[in-house]
Amino acid sequence: MGFVKRIRDITMATLNDRLEKAEDPVKLIDQFLWSTRDEIIQAERLHHQYLNHxxxxxxxxxxxxxxxxxxxxxxxxxxKAGEEMIARSALSEKTMLVESANSYRGLYEQSSGSLLELEDQLRELRQEYQLVYDKRSYYVSRMESLRLQQRMNERMSFNNSNNPAEVMRKMDSRLNEMENESQSLREVRKNNGGIYGDPTVASRQSLAVDREMEQLKKKLNGEGWSL
Known part of the structure; x- marks a missing residue:
């Protein structure tokens, strides 16, 4: 006989499966604990009524x-007093009382059996509640560990993208590039100084350089430079 009306959407049989799929297992556990606690209160009230009965x-x-x-x-x-009719009347009443006593005894034994069954159900509900309550503490700790792990991963990702060694490597590369450009510019200026020493050669070289310069400017303009 089932005394406690099952009002839970979540039972022990389905809780474990749903916990593995739940995005928020603690919330799911809280729902289970709330509904189980309601069943316990209902069972305790019924137990009290059965006990009185x-x-x-x-x-x-x-x-x-x-x-x-x-x-x-x-x-x-x-x-003994010779009052047989009175004796028969008393025995007649005794017979009816025996039937009544047997009826009450049967009802009492039935009620006692139901009371024991209800106590078993109540004990089971309390055990389920305690078991899941303990599991809640585990999932709270598990989710906190996951949250901290995610924060650590984010921090490590940020640190990797801003690695001092990587930053210095890029800076050295840029400085080397700038130094090479400066050296090339000095060499060009030095060579130009030799050309301009001879007016004839300088004039001829100047025209050639002008043509090269125009071609270079066109090329750079074609690549998006504004010269």
Missing amino acids: SHQLKSQWLNAEQQIERKEYQAMIAL
């Missing part, structure tokens, strides 16, 4: 047993 049935059964003994004693006294 069982006590009443037992009291009625024992009261009937006492009346049976009393009617039997009255019948015995009446029979």
